[in-house]
Amino acid sequence: MEKRATFSSTTIGLLFAAPMLVLIFVFFYWPSGQALYWAFTLEQPWGGGNTWVGLQNFRQLLMDPYYWGAISRSMVFGLGATSIAMGVALLLALFTDREMRGHKAYRSIFIWPYAIAAPALGLAFRFILAPEAGFLSLINQIWPGLWNPALDGTDAMIAVIVAFSWKYIGYNFIFFLSALQSIPRSLIEAAAMDGSGPMRRMWDIQLPLLTPTLFFLLVINITESFQDSFGIVDIMTQGGPARATELMVYKIYFDGFKGLDYSGAAAQSIILMGLVVLLTIVQFRFVERRVHYK
Amino acid sequence: MSSIAIKGVKKAYAKNAVVHGVDLEIATGEFIVILGPSGCGKSTLLRMIAGLEDISGGEIWIDGKLVNKMEPRARGCAMVFQNYALYPHMTVAENIGYALKVAGVPKAERMKRVAATAKVVGLEAFLDRRPAALSGGQRQRVAMGRAIVREPKVFLFDEPLSNLDAKLRVAMRAEIRRLHRRLGATSVFVTHDQTEAMTLGDRLVVMNGGRIEQVGTPAEVYNRPATRFVANFVGSPSMNLMEGSIDRHGVFVYDEQRRIPLPGAIDARLVGHKVTLGVRAEAARLVAAGTPGSLPATVDFIEELGAGRVVHTDFDGLSFAVALSDPAAFETGDTVGVMIDPADVHLFSAESGARINALAQLPPVPVAS
Ligand SMILES: Nc1ncnc2c1ncn2[C@@H]1O[C@H](COP(=O)(O)OP(=O)(O)OP(=O)(O)O)[C@@H](O)[C@H]1O
Ligand SMILES: [Mg+2]
Numbered sequence: 001m002e003k004r005a006t007f008s009s010t011t012i013g014l015l016f017a018a019p020m021l022v023l024i025f026v027f028f029y030w031p032s033g034q035a036l037y038w039a040f041t042l043e044q045p046w047g048g049g050n051t052w053v054g055l056q057n058f059r060q061l062l063m064d065p066y067y068w069g070a071i072s073r074s075m076v077f078g079l080g081a082t083s084i085a086m087g088v089a090l091l092l093a094l095f096t097d098r099e100m101r102g103h104k105a106y107r108s109i110f111i112w113p114y115a116i117a118a119p120a121l122g123l124a125f126r127f128i129l130a131p132e133a134g135f136l137s138l139i140n141q142i143w144p145g146l147w148n149p150a151l152d153g154t155d156a157m158i159a160v161i162v163a164f165s166w167k168y169i170g171y172n173f174i175f176f177l178s179a180l181q182s183i184p185r186s187l188i189e190a191a192a193m194d195g196s197g198p199m200r201r202m203w204d205i206q207l208p209l210l211t212p213t214l215f216f217l218l219v220i221n222i223t224e225s226f227q228d229s230f231g232i233v234d235i236m237t238q239g240g241p242a243r244a245t246e247l248m249v250y251k252i253y254f255d256g257f258k259g260l261d262y263s264g265a266a267a268q269s270i271i272l273m274g275l276v277v278l279l280t281i282v283q284f285r286f287v288e289r290r291v292h293y294k
Numbered sequence: 295m296s297s298i299a300i301k302g303v304k305k306a307y308a309k310n311a312v313v314h315g316v317d318l319e320i321a322t323g324e325f326i327v328i329l330g331p332s333g334c335g336k337s338t339l340l341r342m343i344a345g346l347e348d349i350s351g352g353e354i355w356i357d358g359k360l361v362n363k364m365e366p367r368a369r370g371c372a373m374v375f376q377n378y379a380l381y382p383h384m385t386v387a388e389n390i391g392y393a394l395k396v397a398g399v400p401k402a403e404r405m406k407r408v409a410a411t412a413k414v415v416g417l418e419a420f421l422d423r424r425p426a427a428l429s430g431g432q433r434q435r436v437a438m439g440r441a442i443v444r445e446p447k448v449f450l451f452d453e454p455l456s457n458l459d460a461k462l463r464v465a466m467r468a469e470i471r472r473l474h475r476r477l478g479a480t481s482v483f484v485t486h487d488q489t490e491a492m493t494l495g496d497r498l499v500v501m502n503g504g505r506i507e508q509v510g511t512p513a514e515v516y517n518r519p520a521t522r523f524v525a526n527f528v529g530s531p532s533m534n535l536m537e538g539s540i541d542r543h544g545v546f547v548y549d550e551q552r553r554i555p556l557p558g559a560i561d562a563r564l565v566g567h568k569v570t571l572g573v574r575a576e577a578a579r580l581v582a583a584g585t586p587g588s589l590p591a592t593v594d595f596i597e598e599l600g601a602g603r604v605v606h607t608d609f610d611g612l613s614f615a616v617a618l619s620d621p622a623a624f625e626t627g628d629t630v631g632v633m634i635d636p637a638d639v640h641l642f643s644a645e646s647g648a649r650i651n652a653l654a655q656l657p658p659v660p661v662a663s
Binding site for chain 2: 184186187189190191192193194195196197200204205208209
């Protein structure tokens with residue numbers, strides 16, 4: 001029998017749970033509730049109470065071409081960053097799995113980028129990708145003006161995508177690698193006996209067995225690209241040039257804190273939250289239904 | 295179809311040697327069983343033949359070609375793994391047909407060969423299932439089917455039956471035998487189950503500690519074990535072994551009360567030397583206590599086997615088994631006599647464990663190879 005402490009009164013139990021409950025309430029439910037409240041009301045910038053306006057904030061948003069612009073840019077950003085982060089990580093993992101079975105050290109090395117806060121990362125990449133002094137300044141010396149994220153919207157988008165991908169490559173790599181290493185070695189050997197070369201084995205055996213991990217990471221990466229991109233955009237481009245990198249999450253901050261449109265920003269947060277919730281539901285649904293091979 | 299030659303093959307992991315120079319010739323179409331206790335290097339040897347493990351020393355030839363540096367796929371061997379190693383994301387048909395697909399066999403022909411193979415291994419009804427939806431025995435058949443569909447030159451089996459229950463194991467054993475008769479491919483079968491080994495093999499290779507102890511037909515290995523290890527390992531119950539010495543009259547002396555006269559002339563140099571005497575349980579008889587020429591013993595316990603029974607007796611601390619076909623007329627605690635026919639004894643050097651064949655001809659301390 002498992003030993004476990006039991007409490008006669010629920011009060012003691014609740015007391016133990018209280019600190020966590022308080023944290024969750026203060027940092028999650030309360031702000032969410034506030035956002036929900038603001039999203040359906042209109043608040044005067046200089047105070048003076050809120051008036052209930054129903055869906056008017058949302059209607060206004062959905063008619064705003066700038067908001068749709070932010071949505072499509074978020075999609076471009078999300079798809080670009082996710083495919084780079086996952087593609088590169090998968091390649092690295094496949095080759096690492098082949099060469100370095102049993103080594104552990106690189107796992108912790110590769111996870112480090114994930115531990116770096118987005119703004120710090122953004123700052124680093126701002127220097128790295130700076131047109132005058134960064135790594136890419138060489139290109140500009142050969143073809144002047146080819147790379148300039150401060151003036152060229154496409155360059156700016158590429159810059160934030162690269163910075164974001166760099167952070168998530170390590171994260172994805174860890175998941176891919178451990179999924180690869182949990183594939184029984186004898187499967188690979190059986191395929192080798194069946195005449196399959198290394199590349200063919202990756203394609204026929206390893207990748208199909210990775211699909212649950214692939215899907216999981218796809219959802220995580222897209223979700224994070226919606227949320228975790230703020231710090232990078234804020235430090236590197238501030239949404240510019242000319243809104244070229246104004247993603248949904250950045251627009252929330254900009255409209256709310258710079259434009260002081262609390263209600264509009266709150267409505268945007270609700271939409272973003274809805275999107276993330278939707279993705280999460282899709283993931284759980286899919287993962288549950290997914291054929292698990294064992 | 296092809297022959298395999300293994301010449302002085304060694305394997306070491308880092309500094310740790312696990313196979314110490316194995317020599318073995320396998321004829322075309324032969325069914326060889328490698329038998330040995332857990333950890334003796336059977337799988338390692340098999341995997342070196344397959345190409346899944348680098349060879350640290352020596353040479354392996356398949357079909358007259360040196361394969362040391364060849365990729366597994368170039369060697370033309372098919373292997374059945376202990377845990378079957380079926381591809382979990384493929385159906386039974388895809389599992390069986392994978393090798394053909396890789397080889398670029400056109401789909402129509404592939405389907406035909408998969409269907410024919412499925413028939414051989416009795417899986418026609420399961421072609422669309424995934425391995426997860428199969429029983430252990432059915433998975434085993436898929437693994438077999440996957441190996442035979444390619445019509446390989448060489449079959450390698452690594453304990454393919456050890457995950458099955460006893461009854462299924464016997465059935466699959468018969469099936470493997472039948473399959474071999476049909477296909478006639480050279481086969482190497484690894485097992486630690488001696489019944490499996492005796493029933494399947496044209497020849498047995500008994501391994502211990504990374505070395506070959508004996509190579510021979512099942513009857514040879516059973517009737518003339520080359521070493522004390524083989525004597526003890528092959529046969530159930532295992533051979534009774536007694537440590538003793540040979541006196542001037544050519545009599546084996548275990549202790550004061552237990553002496554066994556040996557047949558043939560005794561080399562004077564052997565007198566006084568320590569030897570191990572072996573007697574199979576089936577070769578000994580139980581007689582009434584005090585019968586002249588019998589060794590005194592007490593009945594320890596009786597193992598009922600249905601068709602027969604094994605009486606475990608005690609020689610003042612040494613356990614000695616006697617197999618009987620008649621119902622035992624003894625009970626635990628009875629004093630009995632054990633009768634041994636001198637013609638049925640095996641002698642081994644106590645130092646090296648090697649068999650002493652003709653007492654008169656061998657040097658005093660035979661050296662094991
Ligand atoms: N990758 C490895 N690294 C180091 N030692 C190994 C490795 N693989 C096997 N060994 C050692 O080599 C020896 C032989 O292993 P092997 O798998 O050939 O045994 P086996 O005879 O097949 O035993 P079993 O009947 O249990 O399968 C064992 O002592 C094992 O510990
Ligand atoms: Mg083994």
